[in-house]
Amino acid sequence: MQTEFDLIIIGAGCAGLSLGLQLASLQAKAPRTLLLEPRTSYENDRTWCFWGDEHAPFAQLAKHTWQRFSVNNGVSRALVDCSTTPYRLLTAADFYTKAVRMIASNPAMDLKTGISLTAEPSLSQGRWHLDTTGGSFSANAVVDTRPLPTQKLSDTTLWQSFLGCELEFQEPRFDPASAQLMDFYPASQAFVGFNYVLPVSTTRALVEFTVFASKIYDQAELVSYLDAQVEKLADGRPYQRLRNEYGLIPMGVGKPKGTVKPKDTVKPTEQHSSYVRVGLTAGAARPATGYAFQRIQRWALACKQSLQKNGLPVGHQPDSFVIRQMDAIFLNVLRHHPELGPELFMRLFSKVSSEKLIRFLSDQGRVSDYLAVILSLPPGLFMKSAYQVAAAR
Numbered sequence: 240m241q242t243e244f245d246l247i248i249i250g251a252g253c254a255g256l257s258l259g260l261q262l263a264s265l266q267a268k269a270p271r272t273l274l275l276e277p278r279t280s281y282e283n284d285r286t287w288c289f290w291g292d293e294h295a296p297f298a299q300l301a302k303h304t305w306q307r308f309s310v311n312n313g314v315s316r317a318l319v320d321c322s323t324t325p326y327r328l329l330t331a332a333d334f335y336t337k338a339v340r341m342i343a344s345n346p347a348m349d350l351k352t353g354i355s356l357t358a359e360p361s362l363s364q365g366r367w368h369l370d371t372t373g374g375s376f377s378a379n380a381v382v383d384t385r386p387l388p389t390q391k392l393s394d395t396t397l398w399q400s401f402l403g404c405e406l407e408f409q410e411p412r413f414d415p416a417s418a419q420l421m422d423f424y425p426a427s428q429a430f431v432g433f434n435y436v437l438p439v440s441t442t443r444a445l446v447e448f449t450v451f452a453s454k455i456y457d458q459a460e461l462v463s464y465l466d467a468q469v470e471k472l473a474d475g476r477p478y479q480r481l482r483n484e485y486g487l488i489p490m491g492v493g494k495p496k497g498t499v500k501p502k503d504t505v506k507p508t509e510q511h512s513s514y515v516r517v518g519l520t521a522g523a524a525r526p527a528t529g530y531a532f533q534r535i536q537r538w539a540l541a542c543k544q545s546l547q548k549n550g551l552p553v554g555h556q557p558d559s560f561v562i563r564q565m566d567a568i569f570l571n572v573l574r575h576h577p578e579l580g581p582e583l584f585m586r587l588f589s590k591v592s593s594e595k596l597i598r599f600l601s602d603q604g605r606v607s608d609y610l611a612v613i614l615s616l617p618p619g620l621f622m623k624s625a626y627q628v629a630a631a632r
């Protein structure tokens with residue numbers, strides 16, 4: 240069994256497999272790479288949605304694409320045309336199948352499932368050593384995609400918690416040409432809540448109830464909200480629940496508390512250029528939205544290029560100063576005034592042109608897009624929040 244590698248990737252979920260795919264595409268030039276994953280098999284455990292034209296990574300593997308979507312707060316409704324950058328749905332099953340197959344096709348790559356670390360990685364004589372339930376391995380560099388436990392993310396501004404299910408009706412019930420991105424729950428002091436309906440056919444849809452709140456909502460706390468939305472949608476018609484999914488995404492992650500460090504008596508990990516932490520709890524998610532899939536794809540490409548250049552991995556690039564400030568100000572408003580959330584989102588979706596808004600939401604924003612977003616929101620509230628964000632620094 241091979242035990243020495245150029246690179247070890249800890250965790251083969253979205254980030255680990257995305258980098259694995261990029262490296263596998265180098266064919267004979269791929270670094271010797273080991274991917275370590277504790278799960279024994281891949282299930283269809285989530286759905287990734289993103290905006291992207293036909294050139295966006297994984298656009299061609301998407302199961303469904305919408306050219307328009309709606310946002311609704313019970314009083315008004317905005318119908319948004321997104322045909323230039325459609326909204327796409329990729330199933331985790333399709334992504335995992337493709338990634339596992341591509342990685343297996345390159346002899347330099349080794350994906351080991353059902354393997355857990357038995358100790359934190361340690362550094363000795365310039366190489367990282369990992370003890371696992373499947374043996375000991377070493378490498379020049381490590382990409383660590385393990386999610387940090389939530390207690391280490393206590394500075395997170397807001398948590399996005401959601402519970403969803405896939406429904407199949409016997410009779411046509413949906414318009415598969417239009418997604419419902421946000422159907423707001425009545426304004427609340429506790430959270431910004433909304434329902435999300437993604438129809439992939441006239442009879443089948445993914446329905447999710449989502450909350451943005453300063454606390455985490457676990458699955459049990461979201462069940463009654465989701466069930467109420469499902470019953471409202473069904474309106475007495477028979478349906479079958481095919482699959483459930485629960486997600487928790489930190490929005491605006493502060494500096495992790497007491498980050499788990501690999502065993503190394505010399506320096507903490509952050510100071511080793513050969514060890515990077517990535518993924519959802521290490522900067523992958525856009526703070527204001529929680530969207531991470533396309534950001535992970537951009538990181539995977541940049542990481543491959545860096546490994547090719549100098550053998551060293553890179554983490555997620557920090558967002559630009561403008562994006563960080565705008566996201567922090569917006570999240571701060573939602574944290575302190577969740578009851579205003581439905582109105583603020585409605586303003587965004589009804590006052591800003593869809594092209595500008597989607598560019599802004601998917602990190603492709605231009606100066607004029609930022610201006611349009613700022614001008615659509617109530618100036619007094621945002622000035623106050625900007626002051627609070629600046630004072631907290």
Ligand SMILES: Cc1cc2nc3c(=O)[nH]c(=O)nc-3n(C[C@H](O)[C@H](O)[C@H](O)COP(=O)(O)OP(=O)(O)OC[C@H]3O[C@@H](n4cnc5c(N)ncnc54)[C@H](O)[C@@H]3O)c2cc1C
Pocket residue numbers: 249250251252253254255275276277278284285286287288289355356384385386484485486487488517518519520523529530531532533535
């Ligand atoms: C249900 C759900 C739906 C989402 N939908 C969207 C969406 O529509 N659009 C979007 O942009 N983003 C979405 N996200 C956010 C983000 O894209 C995903 O969370 C994405 O999977 C993050 O990738 P990751 O590699 O950081 O984490 P994961 O994909 O969760 O991978 C982490 C890997 O680490 C492994 N691991 C865990 N503990 C250990 C350990 N101790 N040792 C070794 N390995 C370990 C896990 O088994 C897993 O394979 C969603 C998230 C969830 C949970």
